[in-house]
Amino acid sequence: MTNSAEEIVYVQAGPGSFNHGALMDLQAQDSRLSGIEPKFAGTPLDAMTQATYNHAEGLVLIAGNNNLIGLIKPTIEAVRKFEIVKIIAKIKKEIVMCLLVKKDDTEVVRVASIQPALDQVSDWTRRKQLEVITEPKGTAEAARKLATNEYPSQTGVIGPKTLVDIYPNLGVAENSIENKPSYTDFLLLMVRKRKTILTPEEAHSELSKCFQVAAT
Secondary structure: OOOOOOOEEEEEEOOOOHHHHHHHHHHHHOHHHOOOEEEEEEOHHHHHHHHOOOOOOEEEEEEEEEOOOEEOHHHHHHHHHEEEEEEEEEEEEEOOOEEEEEOOOOOOOEEEEOHHHHHHOHHHHHHHOOEEEEOOOOHHHHHHHHHOOOOOOOEEEEEOOOHHHHOOOEEEEEEOOOOOOOEEEEEEEEEEEOOOOOOHHHHHHHHHHHHHHHHO
């Protein structure tokens, strides 16, 4: 890994997301990563696709494993089509889920977020009897849509509180609404396109082994 401003990492989700925070923490811990430029790419599959579009191998940062829900399904789906060549770095982050709302909304009847985030607040959404909207591109994309009026009124977003720094017309209505204390492992990876697509079971096994290697 060279410290070059020309290096790009394709980051799952968008600015202000948990993934963005993981990358910033990794860069703060390791000066060799400080010159890497983030490109926000949406889903894990989008990130890997963009990372390998012009190059045989590309650098991605993805969320892979959570203590409450296990291996993250969109990442498993991406690993079906892309091979993990090398683990560059790993970081574990506490995931504190917040309810983000537009500051002029007084009531929320539905919430939007990526499915793993909705899974982590399922007890809270059931208790509040809220409708849920799945946003496959992540918490940051859900926040962007809320901030730009692409959701109906009385919609909230589940995500990190750092998103209000990106979208100042949003505020934190509730904090720490996850079912239980939650931690996610994020991986900085070198990937390349597969010649043969794996089954979901094969991809699950490969990603699981990847985390076992990263833990050693």
